[in-house]
Amino acid sequence: MRYRPELTDAARPSTSDVEAIDEHGATRRVSIAGEHPLTLYVDKRELVTIMTLGAAPEALAIGYLRNQRLVDRIEDIAAVQVDWETASVAVTTREGLKDLEAKTAKRTKTTGCGQGTVFGDLMDEIDRVKLPAGARLTRYALYDLLDRVRLHETIYKQAGAVHGCALAQNAPERAEILMFVEDVGRHNAVDAIAGRMWLDAYDGADKLFYTTGRLTSEMVIKCAQMGIPFLVSRSGLTQMGHEIAAKVGMTMIGRATHRHFLLFTGAERFVP
Amino acid sequence: MRYRPELTDAARPSTSDVEAIDEHGATRRVSIAGEHPLTLYVDKRELVTIMTLGAAPEALAIGYLRNQRLVDRIEDIAAVQVDWETASVAVTTREGLKDLEAKTAKRTKTTGCGQGTVFGDLMDEIDRVKLPAGARLTRYALYDLLDRVRLHETIYKQAGAVHGCALAQNAPERAEILMFVEDVGRHNAVDAIAGRMWLDAYDGADKLFYTTGRLTSEMVIKCAQMGIPFLVSRSGLTQMGHEIAAKVGMTMIGRATHRHFLLFTGAERFVP
Structure with a gap:
């Protein structure tokens, strides 16, 4: 049986309505995206406060710890408990976080977000990443992915101001979306996907990763760490x-919308 | 005479070219935005590594220290020296940073960026911000700002993957752009504007702030801290x-393109 930590299920409503005045002077009700502080405690120690949409707070906490390399495997996490009244998520580990002091000593504000936090030196890890050389992405599957993402019901369509990430199954003629997460920060969205991949015991090798956001260093690093050989962005x-992406041998496709795309790296895996 | 710290002038080229394969199988040369680590040292102490486009590194360093409330005034900074060979910017202060330990103790990953770093509790400061109640923005000036931003030559048009911020002079019939900064992270762009405002001794009261990015908590806080009563975003x-924005009494306008906009807060300052 697949291991699962004890989890709350505390997703919160993603939008609320406010009044705004448009260019004609008319008052309109407009949906806006939620943004809520969520302070992450690990074994009762405060680690960081994340501003989030709140759509997948448990997965976000787990994925944050995964992507920051503070936890090695899901089995090390005993419980994840979100409490919006105190704006907190309490993670209980089995044996404590490893190397927390050393890892938090070096902060890197990263680009995508402008001023993100990466504990430790993720770049060092990149040398150890091996992405599957034999994986292939067909043009059919790529276009199917873009169609599915375009048709997906999103907070973005309703309220804007969020980024979305999708994890899709890579098959020769199709790319079914397994997870779709939106958040006010695109790094939160990718962290939440990483968390859900652990919870659902998904391997990255036969998957595609899609993001609405830009392909900056941190996005590429996180995709590589999840072992996903294909990264697609609009x-x-x-x-x-x-x-x-070139260094780790990732197949990276940018400016992908409708039937247009640019294949930047890893062309050997693409089947036109 | 206006005070200026000793400064390098080390802006670096913003784009480079790579080859990509398009949907027709044709190889194309494509401009992409630069992204470079820049480690900030203050009085020889390492503070943070910022990933940046590198278009305004001195102003970025100064604005970062300003917006994180680590330096109170430009006169406290003696020198800002960028050296891309070592990917570093060395800031020398007159009397050291104040309360560094206390401020760095509390990290907040903030939304806009998804995972930004805010030292200290900026929210506490917001209560002390007073934005000028008498300032007015006319519809003419707003449209002029949108036109000028649209026509501005940008890295974004050439390479995408960057956000831009503009500071404009607020006049009854026009809104001349005083500064325009782009960066791979939108918080870097606003920090660089904050740095240049200090260098050029600009007050925020008679200015407009424009950003291509979303209006998340951190963007609003930074605009308020700079004393700018008008925040406009597409x-x-x-x-x-x-x-x-409602709390500090800022006039905030979103979804502003061409002749469309939504006025969300501070309608009393807008002259239709």
């Missing part, structure tokens, strides 16, 4: 995102 | 961005 990329 | 806003 946005552009940065120089460092490009360099890291 | 994007949407979040619930917390809305709450804070």
Whole structure:
């Protein structure tokens, strides 16, 4: 039986309505995206406060710890308990966090977000990542992914101001979406996907990762850490995102909308 | 005479070219935005590593220290020296940073960026912000701002993957752009504007602030801290961005493009 920590299920409503005045002077009710502080405690120790939409707070907490390399495997987490009244998520580990002091000593504000926090030096880890060389992405599957993402019901369509990430199953002719997470920060969305991948025991090798956000260094690093060989975005990329994707041998596709795309790295895995 | 710290002038090229394969199988040269680590040292002590486009590194360093409330005034900074060979910016202060330990003790990952770092509790400060009640923004000036931003030459048009911020002079019939900064992270762009405002001794009261990015809590807080009563974005806003803008009495306009906009807060300052 698959291991699962004890979990709350505390997703909160993603939008609320406010009044605004439009250019004609008319008052309109407008949906806006939620944004809520959520302080992460690990074994009763305060680690960080994340501002989040709140759609997947348990997975976000788990994925944050995973992507920051503070926890090695889901079995090390005993419980994840979100309490919005105190704006907190309490994670209980089996044996404590490893190397917390050393890892938190080095902060990196990262680009995608402008000023993100990465504990430890994730770049060092990148050398150890091996993405499956034999994986293939067909043009059919890519277009299917783009269609499915476009048709997906989203908070973005309703309220804007959020980024979305999707994890899809990579098959020769289709790309079914397994998870779709939106958040006010795109790094939160990718962390929540990472958390759900652990919870659902998904491997990255036969998956596709889609993001509405830009392909900056941190996005590429996180995708590589999850072991996903294909990274697709409707946005552009940065120089460092490009360099890291080339280095780890990731197949990276940017500016992907409708039937347009640019294949930047890892062309050997793409089947046109 | 206006005070200026000793400064390097180390802006670096913002784009580079890479090859990509498009949907027709054709190889194309594509411009992509730079992204470079820049480690900030203050009085030889390492503070943070910022991933940046590198267009305004000195102003970014100064604005970061300003917006994190680690330095109170430009006169406290003796020198700002960027060296891209070592990917570092060395800030020398006159009397050291105040309360560094206490401020760095509390980290907040903030939304806009998803995972930003805010030292100290900026929310506490918001109660002390007073924005000028008598300031007015006319519809003419708003439309002029939107036109100028639209026509501005940008890295975004060339390479995408960056956010832009503009500071404009607020006049009854026009809104001349005083500064325009782009960066891979939108918080870097606003920090660089904050740094240049200090360098050029600009007050915020008679200015407009424009951002391509979303109006999340951190964006609103930074605009308020700079004393700018008007915040305009082509994007949407979040619930917390809305709450804070309402609380500090900021005039906040979202979804502003061409002749469309939504006025969310501070309608009393707007002259239709």
